[in-house]
Amino acid sequence: MAIDFTVSDAAGKPWTLSDHLDSAAVLTFHRGDF
Amino acid sequence: MAVIANRHGEFLDRGGRVFGVSADTPEMNAAIVDKLALPFPILSDADREKAITPLGFADEKHPDNIARTGSLIVSPAGEVVFTYLGRDYADRPQEEVLLHALGALDLPPTSQEPPEIGAIEPGPRAVPLPGIGPYFRGAKFATLALRSRYRDLGDVFADDTKQYVEMVERYLAALPGVEARRA
Numbered sequence: 085m086a087i088d089f090t091v092s093d094a095a096g097k098p099w100t101l102s103d104h105l106d107s108a109a110v111l112t113f114h115r116g117d118f
Numbered sequence: 119m120a121v122i123a124n125r126h127g128e129f130l131d132r133g134g135r136v137f138g139v140s141a142d143t144p145e146m147n148a149a150i151v152d153k154l155a156l157p158f159p160i161l162s163d164a165d166r167e168k169a170i171t172p173l174g175f176a177d178e179k180h181p182d183n184i185a186r187t188g189s190l191i192v193s194p195a196g197e198v199v200f201t202y203l204g205r206d207y208a209d210r211p212q213e214e215v216l217l218h219a220l221g222a223l224d225l226p227p228t229s230q231e232p233p234e235i236g237a238i239e240p241g242p243r244a245v246p247l248p249g250i251g252p253y254f255r256g257a258k259f260a261t262l263a264l265r266s267r268y269r270d271l272g273d274v275f276a277d278d279t280k281q282y283v284e285m286v287e288r289y290l291a292a293l294p295g296v297e298a299r300r301a
Contacts, residue, residue, distance in 0.1 A: 095236035107228035116140035117241035
């Protein structure tokens with residue numbers, strides 16, 4: 085694994101990158117508060 | 119996000135699931151997912167310490183807690199195979215570039231469950247959906263006016279403003295897709 089991290093989804097639940105790599109993950113970073 | 123949402127199927131066809139990331143709270147992200155009827159989740163790294171800063175997307179020049187725009191593609195092996203780091207929050211990668219990079223992985227198609235959202239609480243600067251069109255049209259024409267006013271600044275400014283106007287036009291063109299998903 086080159087990278088891994090755990091953040092929160094929009095329901096407040098933990099979300100870990102390595103749990104979602106049965107496909108590629110396209111991570112798009114946004115400014116926020118839009 | 120609206121543009122990527124409209125082309126979500128093309129990402130899935132190329133074996134990639136989309137995940138937005140911001141420094142907003144889960145409640146603010148829930149508001150954006152709901153407003154734009156996004157078919158993918160937005161993840162919250164509210165202190166920017168889990169993903170945004172370690173991956174280089176913190177906007178240290180900005181006084182607010184925001185992320186620089188940009189994208190990473192992570193392969194199923196966990197390797198970063200594509201990175202686009204925007205110079206600021208107005209600098210975003212073109213969807214075609216992302217799709218091309220994803221296609222180069224030659225992965226089978228995939229699927230993605232609709233995002234689960236909890237309590238909705240828009241942020242203080244959130245633009246309501248009916249205001250997004252006027253917001254971007256204003257940005258477009260202000261940019262065009264400045265481009266004309268400062269045409270003597272040379273190719274870098276001309277190219278940058280042209281790129282920004284094209285991004286705004288892509289977003290404006292994506293708004294009917296948002297309305298269609300919400301209908």
